[in-house]
Amino acid sequence: MSLTLLFLSLLFLAWSASAGAGWLAVAALRRGADALLMLPASLVGGWSAALVLPLVGLDDGTGVLLSLPAALAGGLVGACSVIKARAIMGRRSSPCRP
Numbered sequence: 001m002s003l004t005l006l007f008l009s010l011l012f013l014a015w016s017a018s019a020g021a022g023w024l025a026v027a028a029l030r031r032g033a034d035a036l037l038m039l040p041a042s043l044v045g046g047w048s049a050a051l052v053l054p055l056v057g058l059d060d061g062t063g064v065l066l067s068l069p070a071a072l073a074g075g076l077v078g079a080c081s082v083i084k085a086r087a088i089m090g091r092r093s094s095p096c097r098p
Contacts, residue, residue: 045075
């Protein structure tokens with residue numbers, strides 16, 4: 001039980017790092033604009049994309065290795081979805097701006 005919990009914790013940590021790399025790339029390209037809003041969406045997107053592979057049936061070593069690029073892609077999609085949502089809203093929803 002404890003080794004399974006340790007493995008899952010390390011796997012989620014690796015997925016978070018992979019999704020965080022995607023978030024970091026998008027945040028750097030946008031020079032930090034909306035970076036804090038993109039972080040949770042990027043992490044959730046990365047976890048979701050990485051969890052799809054074991055649910056599809058790739059639950060061996062190949063699935064673990066393929067889940068890292070999937071988490072990176074999910075992190076990129078999550079970050080870009082925030083950019084698109086902010087563009088649709090027109091950035092007028094911020095309470096700091098008049």
